[in-house]
Amino acid sequence: MHTVTVQVVRPIGDDIQKKAAERSAVLLLGCPQVPVQTSIALYLLSMLRKKGIKGIIAGNPAARRLVEVSDPDHHYVGEVIDIDRCVADLAEKKRDFSLCFAFIHNDAGVSYAATIGSLSGGSLVALIYGEHPEDVAETLTVPCEKIVVKATHNPMPLKNKIDEVLPWVVSNL
Template sequence: MADEPTAKTSTALLVLGCPQVPVQTGIALYLINRLKKAGLTPVVAGNKAANTLLVVSDPDRHYVGEVIDLDRAVGLISDKKRDFDRCFVFVHNDAGVTYAATMGAISGAKLYALVYGEHFEEQAKKIDFPCTVIAAKAVHNPLPLKKAIDEVAPWAA
């Protein structure tokens, strides 16, 4: 039998910022679960606090797989050493908008901006680059953002 090409696994990058808003960790775990069920391989890129919260929340790694430093991920993508099929940037402040714009500029991934927090409408208005914006007022209760994500079903796109 001839060597058959192996099917490329679809990948998704989750870009986490400062975990100042409580829903970020829960929504990240939810999204990781949905992506895995859809056959995508999720990779988390965040700052030390965001990454640590995820790893501590899933100590047996049932959901969380590869976790890398956010600055390292940006470097790998900008140097064309790595890229992803989808990219989900968590946005609750100006830094999140900047990371989403950066990912849109350096990555070939289909880009999603998950906008949440007390001032989610203001942040969503700042996004003037191509991406799918998924926004909801979610600070402590993740259900409004979960509902908005479910309506878009980005794992099926």
């Protein structure tokens, strides 16, 4: 009987790629009643993937299904989890994320963002949109990066702001 030992020599770049693969961002979706949420979530997943960051969707059943149905072949969508399971895993220290993007257009969104922000060791980026984003933004008092844009049906103002901020946010990881 012959035993063959194979030694795998990884190129130096593998370590960097491995480190990049460990970086993860959770997209904490709010109530999907504001149309821009799903398109921006898919866009953000795509941008994060290009930067080597694993994107995870957390939302209620309706928000999750909107994202999953919009990307049936999972070109952009990877792991999808229930929003309360996400909170429970963080609170019980079962997992954490490098980044959290909280989608906020109402008080419940503010509450979820504040909760995630206080439980996670990662950076919190609050995407605040809807009809009256400034009013909502005032109530979010936890430390975070706030992107505040009036947007309901047209995703472009929020997309453009994300394009401005994302390179800076990712460079700080």
